[in-house]
Amino acid sequence: xxxxxxxxxxxxxxxxxxxxxxxxxxxxxxxxxxxxxxxxxxxxxxxxxxxxxxxxxxxxxxxxxxxxxxxxxxxxxxxxxxxxxxxxxxxxxxxxxxxxxxxxxxxxxxxxxxxxxxxxxxxxxxxxxxxxxxxxxxxxxxxxxxxxxxxxxxxxxxxxxxxxxxxxxxxxxxxxxxxxxxxxxxxxxxxxxxxxxxxxxxxxxxxxxxxxxxxxxxxxxxxxxxxxxxxxxxxxxxxxxxxxxxxxxxxxxxxxxxxxxxxxxxxxxxxxxxxxxxxxxxxxxxxxxxxxxxxxxxxxxxxxxxxxxxxxxxxxxxxxxxxxxxxxxxxxxxxxxxxxxxxxxxxxxxxxxxxxxxxxxxxxxxxxxxxxxxxxxxxxxxxxxxxxxxxxxxxxxx
Amino acid sequence: xxxxxxxxxxxxxxxxxxxxxxxxxxxxxxxxxxxxxxxxxxxxxxxxxxxxxxxxxxxxxxxxxxxxxxxxxxxxxxxxxxxxxxxxxxxxxxxxxxxxxxxxxxxxxxxxxxxxxxxxxxxxxxxxxxxxxxxxxxxxxxxxxxxxxxxxxxxxxxxxxxxxxxxxxxxxxxxxxxxxxxxxxxxxxxxxxxxxxxxxxxxxxxxxxxxxxxxxxxxxxxxxxxxxxxxxxxxxxxxxxxxxxxxxxxxxxxxxxxxxxxxxxxxxxxxxxxxxxxxxxxxxxxxxxxxxxxxxxxxxxxxxxxxxxxxxxxxxxxxxxxxxxxxxxxxxxxxxxxxxxxxxxxxxxxxxxxxxxxxxxxxxxxxxxxxxxxxxxxxxxxxxxxxxxxxxxxxxxx
Numbered sequence: 001x002x003x004x005x006x007x008x009x010x011x012x013x014x015x016x017x018x019x020x021x022x023x024x025x026x027x028x029x030x031x032x033x034x035x036x037x038x039x040x041x042x043x044x045x046x047x048x049x050x051x052x053x054x055x056x057x058x059x060x061x062x063x064x065x066x067x068x069x070x071x072x073x074x075x076x077x078x079x080x081x082x083x084x085x086x087x088x089x090x091x092x093x094x095x096x097x098x099x100x101x102x103x104x105x106x107x108x109x110x111x112x113x114x115x116x117x118x119x120x121x122x123x124x125x126x127x128x129x130x131x132x133x134x135x136x137x138x139x140x141x142x143x144x145x146x147x148x149x150x151x152x153x154x155x156x157x158x159x160x161x162x163x164x165x166x167x168x169x170x171x172x173x174x175x176x177x178x179x180x181x182x183x184x185x186x187x188x189x190x191x192x193x194x195x196x197x198x199x200x201x202x203x204x205x206x207x208x209x210x211x212x213x214x215x216x217x218x219x220x221x222x223x224x225x226x227x228x229x230x231x232x233x234x235x236x237x238x239x240x241x242x243x244x245x246x247x248x249x250x251x252x253x254x255x256x257x258x259x260x261x262x263x264x265x266x267x268x269x270x271x272x273x274x275x276x277x278x279x280x281x282x283x284x285x286x287x288x289x290x291x292x293x294x295x296x297x298x299x300x301x302x303x304x305x306x307x308x309x310x311x312x313x314x315x316x317x318x319x320x321x322x323x324x325x326x327x328x329x330x331x332x333x334x335x336x337x338x339x340x341x342x343x344x345x346x347x348x349x350x351x352x353x354x355x356x357x358x359x360x361x362x363x364x365x366x367x368x369x370x371x372x373x374x375x376x377x378x379x380x381x382x383x384x385x386x387x388x389x390x391x392x393x394x395x396x397x398x
Numbered sequence: 399x400x401x402x403x404x405x406x407x408x409x410x411x412x413x414x415x416x417x418x419x420x421x422x423x424x425x426x427x428x429x430x431x432x433x434x435x436x437x438x439x440x441x442x443x444x445x446x447x448x449x450x451x452x453x454x455x456x457x458x459x460x461x462x463x464x465x466x467x468x469x470x471x472x473x474x475x476x477x478x479x480x481x482x483x484x485x486x487x488x489x490x491x492x493x494x495x496x497x498x499x500x501x502x503x504x505x506x507x508x509x510x511x512x513x514x515x516x517x518x519x520x521x522x523x524x525x526x527x528x529x530x531x532x533x534x535x536x537x538x539x540x541x542x543x544x545x546x547x548x549x550x551x552x553x554x555x556x557x558x559x560x561x562x563x564x565x566x567x568x569x570x571x572x573x574x575x576x577x578x579x580x581x582x583x584x585x586x587x588x589x590x591x592x593x594x595x596x597x598x599x600x601x602x603x604x605x606x607x608x609x610x611x612x613x614x615x616x617x618x619x620x621x622x623x624x625x626x627x628x629x630x631x632x633x634x635x636x637x638x639x640x641x642x643x644x645x646x647x648x649x650x651x652x653x654x655x656x657x658x659x660x661x662x663x664x665x666x667x668x669x670x671x672x673x674x675x676x677x678x679x680x681x682x683x684x685x686x687x688x689x690x691x692x693x694x695x696x697x698x699x700x701x702x703x704x705x706x707x708x709x710x711x712x713x714x715x716x717x718x719x720x721x722x723x724x725x726x727x728x729x730x731x732x733x734x735x736x737x738x739x740x741x742x743x744x745x746x747x748x749x750x751x752x753x754x755x756x757x758x759x760x761x762x763x764x765x766x767x768x769x770x771x772x773x774x775x776x777x778x779x780x781x782x783x784x785x786x787x788x789x790x791x792x793x794x795x796x
Contacts, residue, residue: 036544059652068467068540072548075495075541078788082543082657088673090652091788092501095491097473103490107505114511142466143473145480146434150470254457254488259480275486390476390489 017109018239018246019396021050021232022358027346028129028196030226035071035127038228039080043123046230047084050242057081058117059090063104063124064350065097069139070131080123090117097143098299099385100124101229101353102392106252108233118235124354125228136224140349143386145260157221159261159387160300161213167268167302168215171317175215179206180323181301182219182343188330189340191370194355196225196346220301225346229354231361247361250286250378250395253279257389272391273310273382280380280393281312288312291395292376293334293363295356297384298341307382308336311393330371338363338371353383357394364398415507416637416644417794419448419630420756425744426527426594428624433469433525436626437478441521444628445482448640455479456515457488461502461522462748463495467537468529478521488515495541496697497783498522499627499751500790504650506631516633522752523626534622538747541784543658555619557659557785558698559611565666565700566613569715573613577604578721579699580617580741586728587738589768592753594623594744618699623744627752629759645759648684648776648793651677655787670789671708671780678778678791679710686710689793690774691733691761693754695782696740705780706734709791728769736761736769751781755792762796 023045025038033041039062047054062077073079077091090111096103101124111117128136137155144150144159168175183203189195201219209218232242239246255275258264264271281287288311296311298304305319313334314322322328328336339345339359342352360379362368383392421443423436431439437460445452460475471477475489494501499522509515526534535553542548542557566573581601587593599617607616630640637644653673656662662669679685686709694709696702703717711732712720720726726734737743737757740750758777760766781790 034544065472066466068464068537072540073544074463074493074537075784075788077494078541078654078657078784079544081654082787087655088653088670090504091494091654092505093493095472095493096475096489106488107490107508110505110508110512110514113513114508116508116511139466139472142470143476146432146471146477255486256476256479256489257485259476272486386473386476389480390473 015113016236017112017233017249018236019231019249019357019361020234020239020242020246021046021052022230022361023049024194024229024355024358025227026194027225027227027348031130035067035073035076035125036079036083038127038226039123039125040083042228042230043080043084043121046232050232052119052232052242054085056119057086057089057121058119059111060086060121061104061107062093063100063353064093064126065095065100066126066128066139071127086121096390097385098349099353099383099390099392100350102383102394103254105231105353105357105394106254106392109249109252112233112235118238120233122231122233122354123228124351126348126350127226128224128348129226148260156387157213157216160302161216163267164215164302167306170268173320176207177320177324178215178220178301179203181298181304182206184323184329185298185337185341185343188338188371189344192340192345195340195344196223197344216300222299222342222347225348227346227348227351229351229358231354231357245365247364248397250397251280251284252392252394253277254392255279259386259389261387268306270306270310270388270391272389273307276391276393277311280395284395286378286395290378291380292378293338293373294336294380295339295359296336296341296382298337298343299347299384303384304336304341311380311382335373338368338373353392356381356383360396364396413511414634415510415631415647416634417629417647417755417759418632418637418640418644419444419450420628420759421447422592422627422753422756423625424592425623425625425746429528433465433471433474433523434477434481436525436624437521437523438481440626440628441478441482441519444630448630450517450630450640452483454517455484455487455519456517457509458484458519459502459505460491461498461751462491462524463493463498464524464526464537469525484519494788495783496747497751497781497788497790498748500781500792501652503629503751503755503792504652504790507647507650510631510633516636518631520629520631520752521626522749524746524748525624526622526746527624546658554785555611555614558700559614561665562613562700565704568666571718574605575718575722576618576699577601579696579702580604582721582727583696583735583739583741586736586769587742590738590743593738593742594621595742614698620697620740620745623746625744625746625749627749627756629752629755643763645762646795648795649678649682650790650792651675652790653677657784657787659785666704668704668708668786668789670787671705674789674791675709678793682793684776684793688776689778690776691736691771692778693737693757694734694739694780696735697745697782701782702734702739709778709780733771736766736771751790754779754781755794758794762794
């Protein structure tokens with residue numbers, strides 16, 4: 001049970017925060033839906049789920065990266081409040097690369113915890129499959145170091161490949177274990193009606209897929225997807241006005257690291273994640289062993305393994321072994337990415353952090369159907385911005 | 399003096415917020431400085447002004463519209479913390495059209511008021527003069543209603559022209575008074591070493607300038623500028639650790655309105671401003687007559703007049719008369735835009751809201767030199783997003 005108040009920095013928060021409604025579109029190639037359509041669809045689902053009325057909302061946060069570049073729209077939070085008639089609610093877009101959704105949840109948390117807002121809608125959205133792929137890849141690359149990486153043509157998959165090479169060698173890990181992450185996440189995604197890919201793959205198929213950035217192959221890399229996800233947040237002490245099954249945000253942490261990957265002392269260690277997790281555990285008064293399951297940011301299979309270590313679940317170098325031993329599978333002791341993760345659910349950049357929270361909410365309510373983690377009480381999300389230099393962690397509890 | 403705590407929605411905030419450092423670049427055509435250079439320059443000035451050390455910062459917010467479209471950079475808040483070595487501070491970009499800076503200040507306020515952060519750097523920045531003008535105009539137009547305005551080729555000056563036509567006719571106001579706003583703001587800007595334009599203009603010159611969108615002429619329209627502005631915010635009870643002259647954010651309000659201008663019942667009334675101002679006055683426990691001077695968002699001269707009414711300074715239809723009677727000039731009873739405003743200081747979109755707060759801080763400290771408003775104690779800013787459909791008001795006091 002939720003015990004009322006949270007604290008950090010020696011300051012007791014005015015009040016805790018609860019999720020009282022959530023919704024998402026199916027992720028995938030959604031050709032007939034505009035960016036606005038996506039935001040509206042997931043938000044109406046969340047507002048209805050919360051039994052909230054339009055006039056109750058004080059603020060709206062939209063996590064998104066590329067509305068300007070890909071959809072020729074700015075001020076998209078203003079578009080949403082207009083379309084949903086949430087006027088005169090405050091409205092802002094939050095951009096933190098692929099962690100824009102996680103950052104948007106954080107801003108919603110702070111809006112309520114500060115006492116400024118009572119009821120907040122948080123949305124993550126990206127509409128990108130209609131954009132020619134060279135433009136998608138080169139736009140995503142703009143989140144790398146502007147003068148030390150981007151200008152030399154670094155892409156995200158290339159950084160992922162370098163990280164995988166370094167990791168496999170340093171910790172003496174078999175390359176096959178990367179593909180096993182994809183097999184696991186596709187197996188989970190097959191049970192998720194909101195996933196971009198809803199079918200299982202075999203290890204043989206993953207191992208035989210084309211090389212993208214050695215040693216990463218096609219099935220080690222998440223797809224480009226369209227989609228949106230929404231949450232309704234309110235003060236914990238008012239949550240029962242909206243739902244019988246509030247899910248509490250017990251803590252969060254956000255931290256940054258040296259942007260240029262080659263400048264980091266050990267690029268196989270995600271220092272930003274370690275610090276963000278430390279803050280989140282501290283705020284929640286919980287430890288890694290209290291977490292029942294997690295949604296990690298597996299934009300590349302190697303990232304799930306590395307994150308599962310730096311968030312405190314496994315010793316450094318032992319994340320891959322946990323996959324091999326079945327620990328992180330749906331029936332294991334610590335399921336990771338029951339939703340299918342970015343690999344199978346898909347990765348509409350700004351939507352991902354919010355979709356992670358939606359999945360965790362469904363899991364904690366026991367509404368996750370065939371992919372339900374039995375009896376779970378506490379879930380954690382890792383949303384990965386930049387190439388690991390800006391990471392947001394949230395801890396949720398029923 | 400600051401009385402400790404603020405309240406809203408019946409909830410007492412954990413703590414109030416103070417500005418303990420500020421800085422800005424000169425605004426203008428800054429060809430030899432990158433977007434990063436601009437952020438770094440204003441931020442180092444603010445950090446030095448606050449006598450803060452890098453390791454003190456918990457969070458960074460950057461207000462910006464077009465880093466992706468114009469500068470091929472995303473995650474620019476992460477870039478800044480890396481360059482300034484504020485690691486591992488949390489970092490996010492906030493986009494709310496031309497009110498991105500105002501929204502960034504609000505997020506900084508909430509980060510501290512919630513108890514999550516102690517010391518926050520807020521930055522506004524835009525680098526746009528190097529972009530060919532057709533791209534600037536068409537990009538700015540992406541903040542209009544996507545299917546009811548943007549797709550038909552609406553631009554911001556065209557909406558400004560229509561508003562001016564409607565206003566002049568409805569309230570029987572002489573067109574010359576629009577130009578008088580420009581004359582006043584150029585006169586103020588001539589004393590501002592950070593202004594894009596530091597020279598006075600004559601009424602005759604303004605009236606003879608080329609028509610941009612009838613009845614708006616060249617001197618009724620703000621320039622395209624590069625620039626950045628930064629603030630250091632902290633909890634009010636810790637402000638004296640950083641400065642002897644803290645300036646307090648006594649209140650703020652943000653509100654949205656119907657996006658499509660033609661759908662509003664009376665387009666000469668800025669309902670979003672009325673609501674945002676109501677919230678800000680309520681939080682600050684102040685009224686319009688308590689405000690000594692204001693920085694309004696005069697992207698077009700007509701906007702200063704309309705805002706001066708809807709923020710509560712003058713009756714509807716009498717804002718222009720106040721300019722004619724000298725009330726809003728530097729030596730008048732309620733000076734508006736002592737900085738020179740957007741018209742003369744310039745308008746690097748995301749930077750403007752933060753620059754308004756920097757000017758007000760300097761004024762309240764008595765550091766504004768030849769443009770000082772004598773003996774001022776309370777200042778107000780209006781930052782205008784979209785075409786008036788998302789407005790942020792802040793009230794500051796020494």
